[in-house]
Amino acid sequence: MQKANDGRDSGGVNLANLKRLAYFAAVVETGSFTAAADRLGITKAVVSQQVRRLEEDFRTALLTRTTRKVHPTDAGRAFYQRCTLILREAGEAFDELGDVSAEPSGMLRLTAPLDYGISVVVPAIADFMGRHPQCTVDAVLSDQSLDLTAGQVELAIRVGWLTDSQLQARQIGTFEQMLVAAPAWRTQTDRLTHPGEMGALPFVANTALREPARWRFAKSSLEHSEVALQPRLFLDATLAVREAVLQGGGLSVLPDYAVADDIAAGRLIRVLSPWKLPSGGIHAVFPSARFRPAKVRAFVDLLAQRIARDATAGPQ
DSSP: OOOOOSSBOTTSOBHHHHHHHHHHHHHHHHSSHHHHHHHHTSOHHHHHHHHHHHHHHHTOOOEEEOSSOEEEOHHHHHHHHHHHHHHHHHHHHHHHHHGGGOOOOEEEEEEEOHHHIIIIIHHHHHHHHHHOTTEEEEEEEOSSOOOGGGTSOSEEEEEEOOOOTTSEEEEEEEEOEEEEEOGGGHHHHTTOOSGGGGGGSOBEEETTSSSTTEEEEESSSSOEEEEEOOOSEEESSHHHHHHHHHTTOOBEEEEHHHHHHHHHHTSSEESSTTSBOOOEEEEEEEOSOSOOOHHHHHHHHHHHHHHHHHHHHOOO
């Protein structure tokens, strides 16, 4: 790309273009000038004008505009990847300068799985915003893991077993997996003494899991059992599996945070409770960075405290 030669400081940096990077990145991330303007708190006309000036200065088309959505060109995609790195470094620099006040502020962008997000993370967000009125939160609740290296989020809450060793992570809790059923199945489930006897009962499989029909149980350090089931119902979300079990669709394995209230209220029963399933970890995962903003640290600390408090309280 041809470099513009106006508006530079003594070091050869175009200061106007540095500001335009944020406008361009916001358009790419939101898919429209209107949504980008809403995120940035400025008018659509300003965003459009500044991005157009960026393209004119470098004589390169960065965006393809249609009536419904804006898409980056090949050059725009490559440029966006560099932009996110620059903006992240700039944000960390400003956060570090402002961190002397120790008061979290600004937009916190995070992601979490849908079921855990609804059950645990959203209540923590409400608590966090009450404690830190200078913060706003943009949370994406999805069972699809977002790429932290793309710069779209500052924090990911992940439930289960981490597979990417290149990311920075802090374990903030654990969860237990439970074999559960609706009370209507109590007569049949009370007869079970071993996981190998489950095959006679209908099973609801969560296809979001790596092995939704194969489970490993342990009754002691010496007594183990691995069962391969033939599910009658396949669903791709934990909350959907929970609802199917509540409606009497069969047995399933669900995390404690999704069913603890149902078990306490008698809407679900634990099956084969002497046999335990592998527990999993709850992790706060961060993009690789030298500095972690106060708002990120404060939210992770708060969430960890709430998880520890709930674990200490135990089942209600």
